[in-house]
Amino acid sequence: MLAAVIALAGCSVSMPKLEPPIPAQWQHAAATQAPAPTDLRSWWRAFDDPALNALVDQALAHNLDVAQAVERVRAARVLQQHSGAPYLPYLKASTDQVIDPDASASYLVAGFDASWEFGLFGRAQGSRREAQGQLDADMADLQAARVTLVAEVVRNWIELRAAQQQETLLQQASDLHAHQLDLLKIRQHLQLAPTDAVDQAVATVAQAQAALAAPRQAINEAAQRLAVLAGQNHPDPAWLQAGLQPQLGTWELPSTPANLLRTRPEIARAEADVLRAAGELGVAHADRFPKLGLDASMVWASDLNNNRKHTSDNGLVTMGPMFDMPLFDWGLRKANEHAKSHELKASVLAYRQAVLQGVAEVETALGTLQQQQQREQHSLEAWQALQRAGDALQTRVKLQLDSPLALADSQLAATQAAIELADARASHSLAYVALFKALGGAPLPADEAPDAKSTDAAGATH
Numbered sequence: 256m257l258a259a260v261i262a263l264a265g266c267s268v269s270m271p272k273l274e275p276p277i278p279a280q281w282q283h284a285a286a287t288q289a290p291a292p293t294d295l296r297s298w299w300r301a302f303d304d305p306a307l308n309a310l311v312d313q314a315l316a317h318n319l320d321v322a323q324a325v326e327r328v329r330a331a332r333v334l335q336q337h338s339g340a341p342y343l344p345y346l347k348a349s350t351d352q353v354i355d356p357d358a359s360a361s362y363l364v365a366g367f368d369a370s371w372e373f374g375l376f377g378r379a380q381g382s383r384r385e386a387q388g389q390l391d392a393d394m395a396d397l398q399a400a401r402v403t404l405v406a407e408v409v410r411n412w413i414e415l416r417a418a419q420q421q422e423t424l425l426q427q428a429s430d431l432h433a434h435q436l437d438l439l440k441i442r443q444h445l446q447l448a449p450t451d452a453v454d455q456a457v458a459t460v461a462q463a464q465a466a467l468a469a470p471r472q473a474i475n476e477a478a479q480r481l482a483v484l485a486g487q488n489h490p491d492p493a494w495l496q497a498g499l500q501p502q503l504g505t506w507e508l509p510s511t512p513a514n515l516l517r518t519r520p521e522i523a524r525a526e527a528d529v530l531r532a533a534g535e536l537g538v539a540h541a542d543r544f545p546k547l548g549l550d551a552s553m554v555w556a557s558d559l560n561n562n563r564k565h566t567s568d569n570g571l572v573t574m575g576p577m578f579d580m581p582l583f584d585w586g587l588r589k590a591n592e593h594a595k596s597h598e599l600k601a602s603v604l605a606y607r608q609a610v611l612q613g614v615a616e617v618e619t620a621l622g623t624l625q626q627q628q629q630r631e632q633h634s635l636e637a638w639q640a641l642q643r644a645g646d647a648l649q650t651r652v653k654l655q656l657d658s659p660l661a662l663a664d665s666q667l668a669a670t671q672a673a674i675e676l677a678d679a680r681a682s683h684s685l686a687y688v689a690l691f692k693a694l695g696g697a698p699l700p701a702d703e704a705p706d707a708k709s710t711d712a713a714g715a716t717h
Contacts, residue, residue, distance in 0.1 A: 268377055268537040271603050273529065275522075275610040277512045283621035292509035295518055295696040299409045302501040302684070306493070307412050310485065314408045315698065317486030321404055324397040325700070331390040338386035342374035366554035370577060376544040381537025388531025392524055397700060399520035406692035408484050410685060411477045412501065417681035418473035419497040421674060425470060428670045429463035435663045436460055442660075500677060501684055508621075510694060515613045519695035525602070525609035532602040536595040542588045546579040613693070620690035627683040634679040638672040645669050 293301055299311055315321065347368045374382070436456040442448035478490035485491075516522055551574040581588055645665045651657040 268381070268533060268540050270533050271529065271599065273526065273603065273606055275516060276607055277515065277610055277614060280511060281508070281621060282618055283625060293506040293691075295509055295691065295694060296698045298506075298509075298691040298696045299405065299688075301504050301506045301687070302409075303504050304412075304499075304501050306498065307409065307501065310412060310481065311405055311408050314404055314485045315401065318400075318404050318484055319486055321397070321400045322486075324393070324400040328390070328393045328397050328700075331386075331393040335386040335390040338383050339374075339379060341382065342372055342379045344369060344371040364554065364556045366552060369551040370548060372546055372548040372577070375547050376541040377537040378541035378546075381534045381539075381541060384530055384534025384537060386534075388527050388529075388534055391527030391530060394700075395520045395524035395527055398523065398695070398697065401697040401700075402520055402692060402695055404484060405697045406688050408481065409688050411480045411484065413681055413684045413688070415474060415477035415481065415494060416498055416500045417677055418470040418477060420500045420677045422467060422470040422474065423497060424670055424674045424677065425463065425467050428667060428674075429460065429467065431663055431667050431670065432456070432460045432463045435660065435667075438660045438663065500680060502680060503684060503687055506687075512614055512617075515610070515617065515694070519609075519613045519693075521695075522606070522609045522613055525606040529599070529602045529606055532595070532599040536592065536599050539588070539592040539595040543581065543585065543592060545581070546577065548577040550575060550577045616693040617690065620686065620693045624683070624686040624690055627679070627686040631676070631679040631683045634672070634676040638669065638676045641665070641669040641672045 300308060349366060349368070372378075374380075436453070436459075439448050439453050439456050443450065443453050474495065478494050481494060482488065482490045510518065551572075553570065553572045555570045645662070645668075648657060648662050648665045652659055652662045
């Protein structure tokens with residue numbers, strides 16, 4: 256009999272073996288080469304921008320979404336640490352006053368009830384898996400909040416600086432258009448230019464002034480978003496002071512596709528869901544079997560009316576095995592187990608889907624990053640060529656071999672190329688942000704080891 260009980264006690268649900276559909280290497284090569292791979296936990300430092308670094312640190316310390324996720328992790332950790340409590344000995348003390356129906360006696364009843372469920376048939380293990388799965392899921396949500404936060408801070412900072420650069424360049428273009436208008440008015444006064452040319456120049460100046468509204472609006476919006484991300488109710492005035500546009504330094508892709516299994520929060524969340532679903536299935540499986548344990552009670556009574564002397568005859572002690580067997584609802588319990596088994600299969604499929612989505616997102620980001628890098632390079636070459644042409648034309652104007660109006664046209668072309676270069680540089684930087692968000696790059700919580708991973712005694716997760 257004892258051997259049968261021991262055998263049934265080990266009859267629990269095993270963890271499914273997860274086989275992530277992940278390629279051996281990335282299809283797109285790394286964009287640049289650096290002495291060492293870029294650290295996923297501080298990837299934004301490739302911009303070498305102290306103001307950005309300080310802003311990221313501030314946001315990680317004060318962002319309210321991250322703070323909420325931290326509290327959820329703390330709540331889940333408390334419950335996980337006590338997940339085995341239902342399977343520890345339980346003691347209850349109680350008192351009561353009982354009146355005899357013939358009203359001739361009144362009794363004070365006091366006693367202790369003790370019980371201890373063993374958690375056999377995988378019930379205790381299932382409960383532990385449920386609690387650990389919830390904790391892992393909340394930890395993944397916390398890391399997802401940190402990944403999103405860092406990416407949003409860097410993205411908005413890039414957009415803020417790019418809008419400030421665009422405003423400066425558009426103001427230069429507006430000044431050049433105004434200078435052209437002055438030159439055309441002189442030429443018209445000398446009857447060297449038609450009237451409609453001046454009207455067209457007036458319209459161009461007005462359009463140039465109107466174009467300044469877009470970057471100024473973008474500056475305000477980005478600054479407000481940064482304030483919310485940093486957990487403050489208004490933007491820092493220092494942000495609104497025009498600064499240099501962030502520019503990528505050297506970096507190297509730090510991981511292979513397999514590293515996504517450790518770094519991407521969406522995959523970690525899907526894996527935690529598998530563990531939790533396995534725990535729920537384990538509990539449902541155990542519900543089909545009897546609950547086994549020990550019960551004990553001690554009851555003591557005293558006749559209050561007759562005030563008799565207390566003797567050992569007033570106490571009663573009982574002890575024996577606990578056996579709680581499902582009977583008439585056994586079919587429902589069996590159906591619940593079958594339902595939980597399908598939910599476990601669904602969670603495994605969701606895990607595979609999360610891996611596929613992660614790989615696809617990184618590959619897309621890598622391809623976009625390569626295209627934007629080439630765009631920035633070509634824009635830089637165009638701007639440099641127009642700068643050289645402008646310098647040559649300026650020399651010709653000084654020698655009175657060309658007109659100031661032609662020089663203004665050349666300067667406008669160079670300014671437009673600078674605006675295109677600023678936009679291309681921002682797009683390149685934003686593609687870099689998208690890549691490291693897809694990789695799951697962000698600092699780990701302070702209390703989590705670099706490669707911490709939940710494990711389960713019943714089976715490996717990978």
